[in-house]
Amino acid sequence: MKLTGARGVSGLGIWLVAIWLLLWNDLSVANVVSGALVAVAVLGLSRLPKSYCAGSELGERPRVSLPHLLYFGGYVLVKLVQANLVLAWEIITPWRDRIHTGIVAVPLRTSSDLAMTVVANVITLTPGTVTIEAKGTPSVLYVHVLHLDDIERVKAELLHLEELSVKAFGSRAARAQMRGGS
Amino acid sequence: MTDTIAGVLLVFGSALILLAGIGVVRFRSIYARMHSAAKAPTLGILAIAIGVSLSVRSVEALVTALLVVVLQLVTGPVGTHLLGRSVYRQLEHDFDAGDELAADEARDVDH
Structure with a gap:
């Protein structure tokens, strides 16, 4: 089943209304109506990516795998804590400047917009790495690294992250790309 | 017991956000400042959110x-x-x- 056209957009609208209601913490008619108005305005004003509206070749429905999702969540949480400890240490020991910054190119195996977005976001949350630029076809992420001592290790870690995120909620096509390597 | 854990989490979260603020002031390059501003608040907010839900205990x-x-x-x-x-x-x-983005873009221009 493809997430195409009106169906995909109205599904997104329902999500927006649900979040609106959760933010107000109150299920009343006025909130539902105002939420619907806001959702229509937001969807009307924003330019959604093509994969959401028209269904690109990879615009397949994401398939969530619960065990992989839990593993991915745990992995990201551990990395997030690690990121904070590393950074906190860097901040409170100003006399030991270990910062060697640089930008590495990480060529991704998947070309799915969704997977790319998730990987780019998670990279920004994990230790010492921030996504600076993303390019479409072929998909490459450019990542700014705070402690760039071993380029190959950094790249391998980021590719591992990509693999985990596709396993957790990649579409069928994205999974096939990961396996086939094409 | 729960209140103690909640308190520890609240202080831990606030401390992280404070550290991030110090990092933004202390680091010399804008990129290092960005790293500091981007990460600590996320875990800080996570800890504070868990702390709040533990101490308020409502849905x-x-x-x-x-x-x-x-x-x-x-x-x-x-x-x-x-x-x-x-x-x-x-x-x-x-x-x-090193900067692989600049290298790739220089190569694209050559082609």
Whole structure:
């Protein structure tokens, strides 16, 4: 089943209304109506990516795998804590400047917009790495690294992250790309 | 017991955000400042949200805290990307460990 056209957009609208209601913490008619108005305005004003509206070749429905999702969540949480400890240490020991910054190119195996977005976001949350630029076809992420001592290790870690995120909620096509390597 | 854990989490979260603030002031390059501003608040907010839901113990607080964390996780990095991208495009920079983006773009121009 493809997430195409009106169906995909109205599904997104329902999500927006649900979040609106959760933010107000109150299920009343006025909130539902105002939420619907806001959702229509937001969807009307924003330019959604093509994969959401028209269904690109990879615009397949994401398939969530619960065990992989839990593993991915745990992995990201551990990395997030690690990121904070590393950074906190860097901040409170100003006399030991270990910062060697640089930008590495990480060529991704998947070309799915969704997977790319998730990987780019998670990279920004994990230790010492921030996504600076993303390019479409072929998909490459450019990542700014705070402690760039071993380029190959950094790249391998980021590719591992990509693999985990596709396993957790990649579409069928994205999974096939990961396996086939094409 | 629960209150103690909640208290520890609240102080831990606030301390992280304080450290991030110190990092923003102390680091010398704009990129290092960005790293500091991007990460610590995420874990800090996560810890504070768990602490709040442990001490308030109501469904509403839990739902709101969860929403805060999810929205922070999803939107925070996007702001950082945009900041990093515009800094890279607008300012002079020198990276002591190499710059593969500049290398790739120079190669694309040659072709």
